[in-house]
Amino acid sequence: MAVSYKDYYEILGVSRTASQDEIRKAYRKKAKELHPDVNKQAGSDEKYKEINEAYEVLKDPEKRKKYDTLGAGWQQGQDFTPPPGWNGGDVHVDFGDMGGFSDFFQSIFGGFSGRRASSPVDDMFFRGNGGSDEMVLELSLEDLLKGGTRTISYERSEPGPDGRMHRKQKTVNVNLPQGVTEGSRIRLKGQGTRGGDLFLVLKIMPHPRFSLEGYDLASTLKVAPWEAALGASVPVETIEGRVSMKLPPGTQQGKKLRLKGKGIPRRRGAARGDLIVKVEIVIPEKLNERERELFEALAADSHFDPRA
Known part of the structure; x- marks a missing residue:
């Protein structure tokens, strides 16, 4: 049975030669714009699921390689049937809070098993030990020089009235201590995605002169x-x-x-x-x-x- 082809690169707005870092940044930007808690426009839920599915494939080198073997000749929305003998393999995927994947995903990866795990939104973080998280915080050289406070926003899981965990937008003011530089870690106690500590790992953005x-x-x-x-x-x-x-x-x-x-x-x-x-x-x-x-x-x- 034919299904609609999904161009995961087009969905995230990146080229087929994009680096993993470029893919991650494109996903973060779109996830913030389309998250159901933020974007109430009609159709935003479907778009949010679509970018999560695209990221689920492109963030994983193995899945991305399998997807790329289909070739670049297909157009978004075009009727698609896997080539004869195609076998994407038994691939483990993360369902998270997304409610499953499209027929296209299932058709190219064949049999797959879902596991309850973090959604791709959690890839904005790097899981640490003891329930802590690490998150990259990008700063300019001017930020390092003047210090002060930066405001960051991210999502974390919090228990709701129904006893289930719900994703909530969290905004935190971060004080930049004097003496931080590339690779420095700032600890925010109890601010992690699951109630543990959040460690901000500093990444200094390229400067045109220095x-x-x-x-x-x-x-x-x-x-x-x-x-x-x-x-x-x-x-x-x-x-x-x-x-x-x-x-x-x-x-x-x-x-x-x-x-x-x-x-x-x-x-x-x-x-x-x-x-x-x-x-x-x-x-x-x-x-x-x-x-x-x-x-x-x-x-x-x-x-x-x-x-x-």
Whole structure:
């Protein structure tokens, strides 16, 4: 019997080459938008089940590989019949709170057994020991610098009046202690999805200008050849704004210079990290007449041989 083909990649809004991290982020975004407790529009329940089904397949490398063998030639909603001899195998799946899967899912995976487990929403968390959870909290470098409070929202299971567990939206204010950095863990006691502790694992988002190395920041400083040769006072961008730095005479390509205290704050009482700038000597692509004369004069009079 033909069923309607489901393009799980299209449902989540990702490409077929999407990484697991991209798939997870796309699912999180759609789950927040379509969750029945948040979205009361007609049809949102079905869309919510659909994205959960798509994520159930694409989050699992084994299921994703089986699904991908069907090929990319099918269109969403097109009548679909598994190829002759197709056997998706006996696959364990998580029903959670979703109420089962579509006929399409069952047709491609054949016999499968359901188990009562966490729904894909719980993949926003990483199950820890003793009933605790871990959740990734993304921050910018500016967030690390200024600290303060961040507000996060997530879902957790709580007992309802009927004695059953129900998923409720939870909003928590999180204080960012001074000295946190990539990989730091913040403990929120009793705030886990099942009443245990919630540990926030910090992930620092990429910055267009700086990279993070512990508590130090790193960037590139472009200088002219004459500035590198003669030395100069050059402007340097820090996370807090522009400062002036003294470039020593004879500075070589790739040399690293350190600006003390221009990195990320460490714990109270400890010195801040530093800003490490790597020198990049930039040669002009086009010279005006006077510049060419000066470079030619330098070439004629200099005894310097970089290959010696």
